[in-house]
Amino acid sequence: MPDGQVRHDAAKARVDALAVVAQHHGVELDRKALRVSPGEVPSPAALVTWAREGGLWAKATRLRWRHLIRMQSDAPVVLLFSDGGAGVLVSRDANAGTIYLRDPSRPGEEPVAIDELRLANVWHGDVLLLRRERGTSADEEPFSFSWMMGRVLEERRNLREIAAASISLSVLQIVPPFLIMVAIDRVITHQAMATLGMISLILILITAYDTLLGYARREIIEVTATRIDARLGMHVFRRLLALPMDFFERHPTGETARKVGQIFNIRSFFTGKLVSTFLDVFTLIALLPFLFWMSATLAWMVLVASALVALVVFAFLPAIRQVFARLVIAENRKNSVLVETVYGMRTVKSLAIEKVRNEEWDARVAEAGQARLDAGRISNVAQTIVSPIEAFINRGVLLVGCYILIASPPGSTAITGGALIAFLMLGARVASPLIGLAKLMQDIEEVRLSVSEVADVLNHPTEAAAMRTGLRPKFDGAIAFQDLTFTYPGSSVPALDRISFEVPAGTMLGLVGRSGSGKSTIARLLQGINREYSGYLKIDGTDLREINLTHLRSSFGVVMQDNFLFRGTVRDNIIASRPGLTLEHAVQAARLAGAEEFIERLPRGYETWLEETSSNLSGGQRQRLAIARALVSDPRLMILDEATSALDPESEALVNANLLRIAKGRTMIIVSHRLSSLVDCDQILILDKGKVVDIGPHEEVLDRCAVYRQLWQQQHRHLEGGRPRPLKSATTRE
Numbered sequence: 162m163p164d165g166q167v168r169h170d171a172a173k174a175r176v177d178a179l180a181v182v183a184q185h186h187g188v189e190l191d192r193k194a195l196r197v198s199p200g201e202v203p204s205p206a207a208l209v210t211w212a213r214e215g216g217l218w219a220k221a222t223r224l225r226w227r228h229l230i231r232m233q234s235d236a237p238v239v240l241l242f243s244d245g246g247a248g249v250l251v252s253r254d255a256n257a258g259t260i261y262l263r264d265p266s267r268p269g270e271e272p273v274a275i276d277e278l279r280l281a282n283v284w285h286g287d288v289l290l291l292r293r294e295r296g297t298s299a300d301e302e303p304f305s306f307s308w309m310m311g312r313v314l315e316e317r318r319n320l321r322e323i324a325a326a327s328i329s330l331s332v333l334q335i336v337p338p339f340l341i342m343v344a345i346d347r348v349i350t351h352q353a354m355a356t357l358g359m360i361s362l363i364l365i366l367i368t369a370y371d372t373l374l375g376y377a378r379r380e381i382i383e384v385t386a387t388r389i390d391a392r393l394g395m396h397v398f399r400r401l402l403a404l405p406m407d408f409f410e411r412h413p414t415g416e417t418a419r420k421v422g423q424i425f426n427i428r429s430f431f432t433g434k435l436v437s438t439f440l441d442v443f444t445l446i447a448l449l450p451f452l453f454w455m456s457a458t459l460a461w462m463v464l465v466a467s468a469l470v471a472l473v474v475f476a477f478l479p480a481i482r483q484v485f486a487r488l489v490i491a492e493n494r495k496n497s498v499l500v501e502t503v504y505g506m507r508t509v510k511s512l513a514i515e516k517v518r519n520e521e522w523d524a525r526v527a528e529a530g531q532a533r534l535d536a537g538r539i540s541n542v543a544q545t546i547v548s549p550i551e552a553f554i555n556r557g558v559l560l561v562g563c564y565i566l567i568a569s570p571p572g573s574t575a576i577t578g579g580a581l582i583a584f585l586m587l588g589a590r591v592a593s594p595l596i597g598l599a600k601l602m603q604d605i606e607e608v609r610l611s612v613s614e615v616a617d618v619l620n621h622p623t624e625a626a627a628m629r630t631g632l633r634p635k636f637d638g639a640i641a642f643q644d645l646t647f648t649y650p651g652s653s654v655p656a657l658d659r660i661s662f663e664v665p666a667g668t669m670l671g672l673v674g675r676s677g678s679g680k681s682t683i684a685r686l687l688q689g690i691n692r693e694y695s696g697y698l699k700i701d702g703t704d705l706r707e708i709n710l711t712h713l714r715s716s717f718g719v720v721m722q723d724n725f726l727f728r729g730t731v732r733d734n735i736i737a738s739r740p741g742l743t744l745e746h747a748v749q750a751a752r753l754a755g756a757e758e759f760i761e762r763l764p765r766g767y768e769t770w771l772e773e774t775s776s777n778l779s780g781g782q783r784q785r786l787a788i789a790r791a792l793v794s795d796p797r798l799m800i801l802d803e804a805t806s807a808l809d810p811e812s813e814a815l816v817n818a819n820l821l822r823i824a825k826g827r828t829m830i831i832v833s834h835r836l837s838s839l840v841d842c843d844q845i846l847i848l849d850k851g852k853v854v855d856i857g858p859h860e861e862v863l864d865r866c867a868v869y870r871q872l873w874q875q876q877h878r879h880l881e882g883g884r885p886r887p888l889k890s891a892t893t894r895e
């Protein structure tokens with residue numbers, strides 16, 4: 162056997178083995194999703210990634226024979242052989258010292274018994290362990306306050322270090338005031354030089370320790386925050402991508418982007434304010450006994466004053482909550498105007514509505530400004546009420562302390578001058594955590610709002626499950642609609658009303674109907690963009706809802722009226738859906754789409770860089786690129802939804818001429834307002850207000866369907882019957 166063949170068999174054995182075990186756990190792995198170059202044996206890491214993306218728990222590890230034979234679980238294990246092949250361990254007999262291996266490429270055969278010695282010839286310990294993902298993973302749990310807390314607590318180890326450093330720092334804070342008390346009371350009164358030296362030394366040491374520890378704490382906080390940020394960022398983007406299309410259609414882009422951005426406010430609260438306030442509470446607990454030891458009267462005064470501050474903050478909470486909710490709404494509106502305007506700048510300019518947009522913006526700015534001012538004013542009032550109480554904690558305590566000092570008979574232990582100063586130094590430290598705790602309530606309000614905003618986006622039901630599970634049949638391409646009714650959410654009239662028709666595999670269907678008759682809706686249902694219909698939609702007899710979404714969508718080549726091209730080269734754009742493909746594939750697809758001719762005339766051919774809005778291409782060129790992009794994966798099913806309406810007559814004729822070639826071996830659904838481009842279709846389906854009016858070949862429906870005849874005559878008034886040439890000028894809609 163040639164070497165390449167051996168490698169191929171081995172690779173297949175590994176893939177088969179994993180697929181078999183995945184099936185055992187109820188997961189169908191998508192073979193196309195395995196990222197490995199052709200002819201290469203997939204590495205354990207690549208296999209693990211493949212299984213995890215398919216929704217399994219997977220781990221590559223090394224085991225010894227004695228572990229293998231004593232494993233508690235009954236689940237099959239993939240053994241990776243040293244020659245690149247694989248086997249599936251299905252059962253074991255510890256007493257006899259044998260395991261039973263199944264050959265993944267011969268699923269029908271009985272497993273064979275193998276002992277330690279024979280296995281050692283081919284296996285050196287590499288295994289893949291798979292099981293079902295337990296419970297809901299963090300990816301699927303709803304986003305909430307406690308979910309966020311869970312993500313922060315994943316950094317438990319770092320948080321513990323931060324807490325330890327903070328506690329030592331707060332305990333250390335007690336020492337300097339204490340030493341200063343000693344310095345004032347003893348050193349000054351007794352002129353004790355030696356004690357002063359001692360105190361200085363201790364203070365220097367503590368300062369050094371304090372500085373280093375502070376550095377370490379900030380470093381760990383930075384690292385922890387970055388890790389949480391990165392993990393959150395990845396998570397949020399994954400969820401965003403899993404949201405169904407209709408979510409993005411029904412929510413303004415600017416609002417969605419802003420809401421999702423709130424997650425970083427929430428993160429900074431969790432790693433910043435929340436952590437530091439809780440750590441301050443440690444300081445409080447460490448300090449309070451000291452304060453009471455120095456002077457119970459003064460300590461009570463500080464406590465009562467702090468409690469007063471907390472009360473004031475609490476009293477303002479409801480008002481603040483209200484005004485913040487208003488602020489958030491106003492900011493949302495403002496942001497939507499900004500994003501919409503930037504996004505639709507071409508239209509803004511061509512309609513010359515800069516002034517109108519500007520007025521809209523000014524109004525939103527004013528609204529947001531007012532809300533912000535109101536919020537600021539309320540906190541200002543609260544701040545103003547609080548500030549004399551805070552001043553009392555600092556200065557009032559000094560005065561009362563002095564009074565106690567003077568009024569108490571000499572020699573009494575009420576309080577010393579040094580203790581008074583030490584008390585003042587520490588008192589402020591007690592007040593701030595207490596006040597901080599109250600302010601934390603206010604921050605929690607804000608964060609709660611942010612959480613609900615993020616949840617608004619992220620907790621929308623995703624398609625993740627449908628993208629991972631479901632059948633992945635190899636399509637032949639027969640499509641059947643059976644008594645299907647579909648109404649868009651929020652609409653009262655059905656967009657498709659009890660429609661039934663069939664498209665045999667490999668044929669072309671033309672879709673005709675007035676604007677709004679439901680043509681694009683049929684295309685959307687076929688791609689699984691909307692799935693809440695009644696009746697049946699089947700591909701090759703399989704209910705569409707049972708088909709894996711990713712598989713379904715990648716089996717369709719879709720070209721719409723306007724298509725988004727990504728930043729990158731022409732070649733990258735054509736092969737966007739299959740990153741493994743080469744230039745050769747791109748050239749072939751471009752030729753079929755009638756795009757080759759203009760690409761070759763571009764300054765750098767297939768390597769020409771396309772800008773974000775692909776402004777360096779004409780509409781027709783963009784369209785042909787989109788057709789090439791849809792064709793590159795050689796899909797069995799194709800939908801062209803007014804794909805040629807933006808083309809000039811010449812490029813349209815070019816694409817139409819290729820249409821029959823493009824259609825070879827595919828099921829095609831072509832939506833077009835230009836009926837002349839549909840005459841070659843095997844069937845033409847006429848829709849009106851979501852209902853099927855007629856279906857049949859051109860000549861037939863022209864004969865018997867009044868709606869079709871009328872549309873046809875509108876477009877071909879200048880011709881007296883017969884088959885028309887492609888039209889010279891763009892026909893108007895309807």
Ligand SMILES: Nc1ncnc2c1ncn2[C@@H]1O[C@H](COP(=O)(O)OP(=O)(O)OP(=O)(O)O)[C@@H](O)[C@H]1O
Nearest residue numbers: 410649652656674675676677678679680681682683
């Ligand atoms: N995303 C949507 N949300 C709600 N209603 C929609 C949505 N898209 C289309 N509709 C409604 O469904 C009906 C059918 O629309 P559809 O886009 O299928 O028409 P169409 O035949 O493709 O029209 P056109 O020829 O103008 O493209 C219309 O009445 C439209 O208002």
Ligand SMILES: [Mg+2]
Nearest residue numbers: 680681682802
């Ligand atoms: Mg449409």
